[in-house]
Amino acid sequence: MTMLHTVNKSPFEKDSLTSCLRLSEDGSTILLIEDAIYAALEGTTISDSIKEALKTKKVFALQEDINARGVKNKVIDGIEQVDYAGFVKLVTEHDTVQSWV
Amino acid sequence: MKLSIQVNEGPYQHQASDSAFQFTKAAIEAGHDIFRVFFYHDGVNNGTRYTTPPQDDRHVVNNWSELSAAHDLDLVICVAAAQRRGLVDEGEAERNGKDGNNIAPGFRISGLGQLIEAGIQSDRLVVFGD
Numbered sequence: 001m002t003m004l005h006t007v008n009k010s011p012f013e014k015d016s017l018t019s020c021l022r023l024s025e026d027g028s029t030i031l032l033i034e035d036a037i038y039a040a041l042e043g044t045t046i047s048d049s050i051k052e053a054l055k056t057k058k059v060f061a062l063q064e065d066i067n068a069r070g071v072k073n074k075v076i077d078g079i080e081q082v083d084y085a086g087f088v089k090l091v092t093e094h095d096t097v098q099s100w101v
Numbered sequence: 102m103k104l105s106i107q108v109n110e111g112p113y114q115h116q117a118s119d120s121a122f123q124f125t126k127a128a129i130e131a132g133h134d135i136f137r138v139f140f141y142h143d144g145v146n147n148g149t150r151y152t153t154p155p156q157d158d159r160h161v162v163n164n165w166s167e168l169s170a171a172h173d174l175d176l177v178i179c180v181a182a183a184q185r186r187g188l189v190d191e192g193e194a195e196r197n198g199k200d201g202n203n204i205a206p207g208f209r210i211s212g213l214g215q216l217i218e219a220g221i222q223s224d225r226l227v228v229f230g231d
Binding site: 006008033034035064065083084085087088089091092096097099101 | 102104109115116117120123124126127128130131133224225226227228229230231
């Protein structure tokens, strides 16, 4: 069974992303939206955890929220960007969705 | 595919209501059926028609109402969460002895059973909010 995990809070505000990284299974997909975009950036204290996760999981980030924050050029290599249509597609392509709110 | 959406956050709080709205719109555009949008916790505040944002700001409540009118969306507000936050429709106003109601067009007030049903009847349930 495939699971899509969505995270919407900055890792510097809440532990939801850390919990998600710890509890999500290998092969699952994580989508970063809203302030969780800050987890997708190069050069932060959480960047290494994301790069580690990328070895076993797929990580996506929502394009609109990246652009809203003006950080398009700082997104970690290997993180794929999707728009809302892509978000919908990810939801339908996975068996279940777990929102880490 | 049949999708349902749960909104746990009020309008103009962080971003969840906007995200849920954009997601719902994109899902409709992709040809999916929206079985229900369920507003829970502070999310019930998305359904009060007295919301009056500045003219140059987006109108989160009207956006939902208009999307509901255009696509016959079932927008359901949790009754217990609504009562705590002073959101009533005609029936609830009368039942609780209030002097008016404030529910926005397209929304209806009902119980948590509607969320459970949405979870059972839909292929996917996507949660937005705090």
